Amino acid sequence: MKVGIVGGTGEIGEGMALRLSQRHEVFIGSRERDKAQTCSLSCRTLLGSLELPCRVQGCDNQEAVDSAEIVILAVPFPHAANTISTLKGFGGKIVVSPINPIQRAEYFFHAPPPEGSAGLMVKRLLPADARLCVAFNNIAANRWRDLEKPLRYSVAVCGDDPTAKERVMELAGSVPELEAFDAGPLAVSPMVESLTPLLLNIGKYSRMKDVGVRFL
Numbered sequence: 001m002k003v004g005i006v007g008g009t010g011e012i013g014e015g016m017a018l019r020l021s022q023r024h025e026v027f028i029g030s031r032e033r034d035k036a037q038t039c040s041l042s043c044r045t046l047l048g049s050l051e052l053p054c055r056v057q058g059c060d061n062q063e064a065v066d067s068a069e070i071v072i073l074a075v076p077f078p079h080a081a082n083t084i085s086t087l088k089g090f091g092g093k094i095v096v097s098p099i100n101p102i103q104r105a106e107y108f109f110h111a112p113p114p115e116g117s118a119g120l121m122v123k124r125l126l127p128a129d130a131r132l133c134v135a136f137n138n139i140a141a142n143r144w145r146d147l148e149k150p151l152r153y154s155v156a157v158c159g160d161d162p163t164a165k166e167r168v169m170e171l172a173g174s175v176p177e178l179e180a181f182d183a184g185p186l187a188v189s190p191m192v193e194s195l196t197p198l199l200l201n202i203g204k205y206s207r208m209k210d211v212g213v214r215f216l
Helices: 011-020 033-049 061-067 077-085 118-125 141-145 162-173 186-205
Strands: 002-006 025-030 056-060 070-073 094-097 102-104 108-110 131-134 154-159 179-184
Touching: 002 011, 002 061, 011 025, 011 033, 011 141, 025 033, 025 061, 033 056, 056 061, 070 077, 070 162, 077 118, 094 118, 094 162, 102 186, 108 186, 118 131, 118 186, 131 162, 131 186, 154 162, 154 186, 162 179, 179 186
Parallel strands: 002 025, 002 070, 025 056, 070 094, 094 131, 154 179
Antiparallel strands: 102 108, 131 154
16 A cells, blocks of 8 residues: 655654555655654664564655555644645545644643544545545554554454544555454544543553554
8 A cells, every 4th residue: 555644754653655565656744844754764774673574655645645545644633624635636536634632731631622623623524535534543652662562452443434433444454463453433532542541640640651452
């Protein structure tokens, strides 16, 4: 598959690029092309040192959208709406939102927009024919980047387009030991996103690092 990562130079974006570029053609997007190219070089260097395959190139965010079959929006929630507004070409494409609206006080909590979830907000901002799925929300950035450890996690995928869901589940399943599950329609996205602050709280109060989920 051809996978574009908008915001691909952030911790989650780069981590996803490291895993996915071993089996897919990945376009790391950024507002700054030079930054994306530097990131892609780092990915190639690291994977090469581990004698792992890598197909990745750096570009600006618009080129990442234009070049991809599947576009992953790896941007923090506070910047999501503004980033999407600067881009075009989402029509007909599969778009994946791993975005979690989280705030922190004494503890972490789900702080969704008026739509009810980041996914539902993204749906409003995209063209009507964009094929949106919410997925990859509950895996910590450090886990994506730690290539010495397999991703023994489950990925909940929700969306209203069955074919798009199947493709995203296939993408998730291409990463060794990562297992995808159909979580239902996009209306389920608040449940999926709200798992992440729960995991952060478990990590904080139970003194655990990078807590994830696995469905058995």
